[in-house]
Amino acid sequence: MKKYVLASAIGFLAMTGVASANQFEAELSALAKGKIAEIASAPEVIGAVKAQNETTAAYDQAKIDELDTAWRAQADAAEQPMIDAALDSEVSGYLMDVQDGSDGMFTEIFVMDAKGLNVGQSDVTSDYWQGDEDKWQQTYSVGPGAVHISELEEDESTQTVQSQVSVSVVDPDSGAVIGAVTFGVNVDKL
Numbered sequence: 001m002k003k004y005v006l007a008s009a010i011g012f013l014a015m016t017g018v019a020s021a022n023q024f025e026a027e028l029s030a031l032a033k034g035k036i037a038e039i040a041s042a043p044e045v046i047g048a049v050k051a052q053n054e055t056t057a058a059y060d061q062a063k064i065d066e067l068d069t070a071w072r073a074q075a076d077a078a079e080q081p082m083i084d085a086a087l088d089s090e091v092s093g094y095l096m097d098v099q100d101g102s103d104g105m106f107t108e109i110f111v112m113d114a115k116g117l118n119v120g121q122s123d124v125t126s127d128y129w130q131g132d133e134d135k136w137q138q139t140y141s142v143g144p145g146a147v148h149i150s151e152l153e154e155d156e157s158t159q160t161v162q163s164q165v166s167v168s169v170v171d172p173d174s175g176a177v178i179g180a181v182t183f184g185v186n187v188d189k190l
Contacts, residue, residue: 022152022163027190032147032165039098040169040181045111048091048120049169049179052113059115064129067117071128083124091120098122107155107162107184111169112136114178130182135166139180144170146177152187160186 022028039045059067067082074080086092095109099122110121116131130136138148150164162184169179 022149024152024163024187024190025149028149028163028165028185028187029147031185031190032149032167036165036167036181036183039109039183040111040167041172042094044091044094045120045169045181046171046178048089049111049113050171052117052119053178056113056115056117059117064115064117064131068127068129071118072126075124075126082128086118086120087124089120092122095120095122103189105186105189107160107186109181109183111181112140112179114140116140116180119179130180135164135182136180139166139168140177142168143177144168144175155184160188162186 070082074083091111095111099106099109106122108121108123108125110125110130111119112130112135113119116129116133116136118125118128118130134148135150139146146168148164148166150166152161152163154161164182165185166180166182168177169181170176171178
């Protein structure tokens with residue numbers, strides 16, 4: 001039955017070219033409150049977010065825009081020092097290992113700080129600042145335990161239907177939200 005539903009979802013997306021309502025919300029919510037929450041509370045994630053929050057605490061919007069512009073320019077450049085540094089970080093290595101071990105369920109994972117800036121990622125993101133997007137606004141700004149599930153979208157490069165599932169990252173010592181994490185989830189693997 002799930003394969004038929006997935007095929008129908010892909011067919012709908014192909015015909016309309018737009019995102020679909022998320023019929024996998026219950027399964028994705030359970031995943032968010034289980035495995036994804038566990039990963040979001042890993043020491044590698046908590047430590048990296050805390051460290052970056054110390055660095056970025058004084059950043060204003062002009063600095064954030066400057067960094068985002070530099071990231072976007074490097075995404076298409078031969079030299080990518082900012083992107084390379086992010087991908088070479090310990091937390092990015094951890095996220096790559098999680099993605100590699102997910103049997104194709106996780107298509108991407110990225111962690112954001114208190115400003116919505118990337119802390120680490122399993123793959124290169126198209127932009128560095130996520131703070132203007134629901135994935136950060138509907139988790140970091142909402143509080144501990146917040147979950148945001150996007151609509152279904154077809155990934156043209158992989159021909160899979162996925163949803164982005166985001167949760168807040170919480171400091172276990174203070175209980176305060178310190179960041180957020182987003183997982184691209186291949187719904188065929190649920």
